[in-house]
Amino acid sequence: MGLATIEGQTHELPSKDGYFGEYGGQQLPPQLVEIMNEISESYEKLIRTDAFQIELDSLNKDFIGRPSPIFYARRLTEKIGGARIFLKREDLNHTGAHKINHCLGEALLAKHMGKTKVLAETGAGQHGVALATACALIGIECEIHMGQVDVEKEAPNVTKMRILGCKLITVTRGTRTLKDAVDSVFEEYLKDPVNYFYAIGSVIFKASWDLEGGALPDAIVACGGGGCNARGIFTAFLEDPEVQLIGVEPAGRGLETSDHAATMTLGVKGSIHGMNCYNLQDETGEPLPVYSIASGLDYPGVGPQHCLLKDIGRTKYVAVTDQECLDAFMQLSRVEGIIPALESAHAVAYATKLAVEIGPGKTILVNLSGRGDKDADFVANRLQL
Known part of the structure; x- marks a missing residue:
């Protein structure tokens, strides 16, 4: 994560003990x-x-197919109106995701x-x-x-x-x-x-942005469960305060229900799987059952870097419902010919709302973290296609 300013002091993160501020660490068995x-x-x-x-480097280029391109979703932009929407095509990597x-x-x-x-x-x-x-x-x-x-x-x-x-x-x-x-x-x-x-977790990501003489996007949008793909793309823009960083969580069947996994939106400070982080827990500190239509997002905790970035105000976290996710899944498929993973469709759903909100002349970069081959049959059955 590099350097970060917390309460007026600059810190090298993570610390030698694996902490991002008060989050992270290694709560390990002695052995x-x-x-x-x-x-x-x-x-x-x-x-x-x-x-x-x-x-x-050779395998990244010749086996994975990196660097993954940035694609201007022209037809989606025209249909939605407002800001231009670009997609970081991690779905094109070999195996179909970041x-x-x-x-x-x-x-x-x-x-x-x-x-x-x-x-x-x-x-x-x-x-x-x-x-x-x-x-x-x-x-x-x-x-x-x-x-x-x-x-x-x-x-x-x-x-x-x-x-x-x-x-x-x-x-x-x-x-x-x-x-x-x-x-x-x-x-x-x-x-x-x-x-x-x-082998757990993944935050490795290389972002390149070449638009209009190097002008930066106005917002980066990525889905968040454990937070690995969002953490990866956010890294490239942490030192660009003019770029808004937005993580999109699963609101599931609604934040007013218990059927969601909106850890950053509704979670509290605690610990899970050996680290301190925001999580969804009961009164005894045990993780709550969580839910999302996207299997990769139904986790009651989140990466410690996200927790710190939220606390220092560098990132914003929002939530979208299953229905909004499904609508975005179908819209991107039929307007741009790109079938996204349900996880990624959460980010697309919020980006389409944000595009209208911030208006023309602005740009949004969405991390399309995976493709939807795995979800196609499930969605078709769900929507009776």
């Missing part, structure tokens, strides 16, 4: 402290070697360290597919834990993971969604943390 330190040290050494950088950006690096790190298996959780399946892809390419065993609800909902990604050779564990406890998948895979990781590598 993992040394192992986590070893991973950090190996990472710091590896990324400084020319051989690793050359290999990763997730491959970090999975490739983590698989390389795991193999470099001599690990025998890479483990991860997945919600919508994009992280699972990306990691299974990277492990197949690198030649290392892969195991993915996925909630039963998501397994049934995201059948195309489940099939892809199995084709790619990963071991898929269906999690049937609790809400049978992302939070429970995280609990399950962490328990598996604790069985042999010396030889296993747990």
Whole structure:
């Protein structure tokens, strides 16, 4: 994250203890402290070697297909009116989302360290597919834990993971969604943390903007669940205060109901999965069941960087409903010929409202974090197409 100003003082973030202000940290079992330190040290050494950088840069270009382009959604802009809407086409990456950006690096790190298996959780399946892809390419065993609800909902990604050779564990406890998948895979990781590598989260993103002689966009819009894709694209513009940064959360069936996952909008300070962050919790501090039509967003916590950015006023967080998400999904599909992931459709939904609000002459850049192949059958059944 680099430098940030908190209460008038400049800080290097994250701190050496892994904190972003009061958020983050490592609340680890004692047996993992040394192992986590070893991973950090190996990472710091590896990324400084020319051989690793050359290999990763080559794979980014020739395997993933980076850099992903920025596309002017002309017909959508004309239909909506107001500000021009641009899309950062992360959906065009190999595997169909931003997730491959970090999975490739983590698989390389795991193999470099001599690990025998890479483990991860997945919600919508994009992280699972990306990691299974990277492990197949690198030649290392892969195991993915996925909630039963998501397994049934995201059948195309489940099939892809199995084709790619990963071991898929269906999690049937609790809400049978992302939070429970995280609990399950962490328990598996604790069985042999010396030889296993747990690959969680993704915030790697490179943004380039070349418009009208370098003029910056007026707003960046990205969906937020755990917050990885939003955190990635926000990074490139943190030091440009004229650019508004907006994270879009799932309001689900409505913020007045319990069927949402609007962590930043309605959450409180607490801890989940070993870190301090805003989260949705009950009176005893336990995570609440959450809901979103988008499996990748139904998580009761959020990345610690987002929490700090909210507190210092650098970012804004809003929420859109399932219906608004579905409307945006269909509109982008039929107006621009781009089928977005339901997660990304949350960002598109808010961007279309913002375009009218800020008016002509302004520009909005939406992080289209993934494509909707995985969601097409679900949406078709939902809308009876």
